[in-house]
Amino acid sequence: MNSILKCENIKFSYGKTEVLSDLNFSVNTPSITGIKGPSGSGKTTLFGILSGLLNPDAGKVYLNEIDIYKNYKNKILARKKIGLVFQNYNLIRELTVFQNIQIVEDLVRNNRFKIEEILEKMNISDLKSRYPDQLSIGQRQRVAIARALCGNPSVILADEPTGSVDPSNKKNILELFLHIKKVGIPVIISSHDQTTFEFCDKVFSINEKLLMEEYT
Ligand SMILES: Nc1ncnc2c1ncn2[C@@H]1O[C@H](COP(=O)(O)OP(=O)(O)O)[C@@H](O)[C@H]1O
Numbered sequence: 001m002n003s004i005l006k007c008e009n010i011k012f013s014y015g016k017t018e019v020l021s022d023l024n025f026s027v028n029t030p031s032i033t034g035i036k037g038p039s040g041s042g043k044t045t046l047f048g049i050l051s052g053l054l055n056p057d058a059g060k061v062y063l064n065e066i067d068i069y070k071n072y073k074n075k076i077l078a079r080k081k082i083g084l085v086f087q088n089y090n091l092i093r094e095l096t097v098f099q100n101i102q103i104v105e106d107l108v109r110n111n112r113f114k115i116e117e118i119l120e121k122m123n124i125s126d127l128k129s130r131y132p133d134q135l136s137i138g139q140r141q142r143v144a145i146a147r148a149l150c151g152n153p154s155v156i157l158a159d160e161p162t163g164s165v166d167p168s169n170k171k172n173i174l175e176l177f178l179h180i181k182k183v184g185i186p187v188i189i190s191s192h193d194q195t196t197f198e199f200c201d202k203v204f205s206i207n208e209k210l211l212m213e214e215y216t
């Protein structure tokens with residue numbers, strides 16, 4: 001079976017500090033994959049590597065069978081086709097919710113989703129004219145997910161999306177991921193929260209710089 005996102009023998013160090021020593025995994029179907037690991041275990045680093053932002057010291061990352069670090073063109077393609085929902089949400093403070101999402105829609109010709117539909121689904125239609133500073137953390141999170149979806153991504157990577165939200169927002173966010181999976185987009189979520197893993201089809205944990213599949 002062709003993989004959607006795959007990494008092989010990934011090694012990564014910050015200077016002399018090795019963080020990831022030999023990581024392998026692949027996502028082949030629209031599913032929710034959990035990446036588990038305590039703070040400092042390398043989850044954000046791994047997401048940087050998977051999304052074309054951080055070159056690994058060794059190993060390969062393939063998006064739809066394309067080696068994303070082979071050349072500059074492939075790396076740009078990966079950045080466009082991987083929807084990132086990062087911990088600080090990366091929303092632009094000077095732009096409204098609508099404008100923040102529109103940027104991505106302008107960058108990528110998008111046939112699968114319409115911006116208004118996405119706003120509706122994320123339950124943020126009435127927040128369109130607000131600025132990021134006027135939103136709760138849960139609302140910012142939903143805007144960040146909406147923006148990632150507007151890029152019509154092959155896969156969504158969400159780094160600790162449920163880390164700083166209250167239980168009711170956590171449930172909303174996890175249900176959104178189930179919806180995204182249903183429309184055919186795989187989601188990879190990093191977390192250290194058990195409730196989050198209950199929504200995952202598969203969970204891998206980062207242990208001693210390696211990734212192990214967990215059987216539950
Ligand atoms: N830019 C950086 N320079 C040096 N060390 C870093 C840098 N970013 C992260 N680290 C270190 O790499 C390890 C993994 O960090 P990170 O990927 O952020 O883990 P997690 O997301 O699981 O908390 C930690 O020990 C962290 O201190």
Ligand SMILES: [Mg+2]
Pocket residue numbers: 043044045159160
């Ligand atoms: Mg992190």
